[in-house]
Amino acid sequence: MDQLSAMRVFVRVVETGNFTRAAAALDVPKTTVTNMVQSLEAHLRTTLLNRTTRRVMVTTDGALYYERAQQILSELDELDASMSNSQTQPSGRLRVEMAGAFADLLVVPNLCDFYERFPQIRLDIGVGDRLVDYIAENVDCALRAGTPTDQSLIARKVGEMTMQAYAAPSYIQKFGEPTHPKELENDHFSVGYLNATAGRVMSPEFLQGEERVEINPRYVVSVNDARSYVNAAISGLGIVQSPCFMVREALEKGELVEVLPQWHCEPLPLYIVYPQTRHLSNKVRVFVDWLAKLVQSVKIEDSRKQIRRFG
Incomplete structure (x- = not known):
């Protein structure tokens, strides 16, 4: 069994919802898709998908395997792209966590500018100020207020808030x-x-x-x-x-x-944090750089407002 190919097939089945659409998307026979998923399940000794006549449902083990497989395939595709001179734009899924106020008032209103620069990045924003298991939840990075205390994370200061x-x-x-x-x-x-x-x-x-x-x-x-x-x-x-x-x-x-x-x-410091074990990919790097400039622009604007108010 070609495990890497089987992983790609399995991920596509989950994303499309059934074997037929996955086969069409991959341009292979449906029997090939079915056989590869069965071989992967046999190799892992667990059931990844429950099949009915109408749909495919992901099992608990299948959901966990999907998250990790998607991460591995994304990183592999990005590694391949970084070795190719023809690839100039960062791409792929980027999972970011941040508090709701930062999402609503800072990041989301300015995302059109980000997508104009990096149209091939798909940004998934988790909203909340909670403890995150970065590896298990496949989170690439998080925007956090205050100085981080978790020594397992790499932190880059992107600005300060008045x-x-x-x-x-x-x-x-x-x-x-x-x-x-x-x-x-x-x-x-x-x-x-x-x-x-x-x-x-x-x-x-x-x-x-x-x-x-x-x-x-x-x-x-x-x-x-x-x-x-x-x-x-x-x-x-x-x-x-x-x-x-x-x-x-x-x-x-x-x-x-x-x-x-x-x-x-x-001033309230703002940091982008990410796991030490995770490679800082191009897509994360460009997002962090963009966010740092955005935070700085907000700080400058607030400073000018303060000057007008008290000057």
Whole structure:
């Protein structure tokens, strides 16, 4: 059995949904497709596909094998392409994980520019700020806020996000405006941000000159999603410390206003992370480079907005 060819046939059967369409796509007889899948199952000593008269269903083992086989074939195709002088454009499936706010407000609105440059890359975006098993889930890379602590990952810093404190006008009308960060521990409420990795509510820091204040926020609600975090502030549930780009629309609509303007926050670093065991392919490299430029442009725009606001 040619295992590599059998893997390609199996992957195509899964993607097309049945043996007939897979045979047509591969331009081979249906019996060849059937025999190769059966040989692969015999070699692996497991059932990969359950067949009925109408459709093919992937077994649990088949789903796991499909993910790994697809990854191996993709990397092999990319290796072949990198050795070919005729291949100038990176191509293939790119699986990326990122928080919903980064997807909705930063990456997705600018993807047309990415696809104009790299039309042969198919981008699959997983939205969420969760722990990821990069190998098992076949994730190529992830965009993460904050300095990574997982030593098994390679991290490349792609930029920083300007941070500031904000509250809804309805909150200020009810509780007043704080004049010092320490008031957020006793006299005011914050919206808590629950860090999924640390398993605790984050402790915001504020800076003024040489003074640094870390607070233990007093909150009535905490969330683990950036969009919900901002929406809770808009609803008047407390003060938030947020990247400027995430609240731009709320500021323009008057749903949020800046508080503690004399106190600054450390910029929020953004990293692209990927497993040490995974080769940094051309498709990942061009995406990381594109994203770094995008983050920098957002930071510059936010800085200009701040200058206009206080200048």
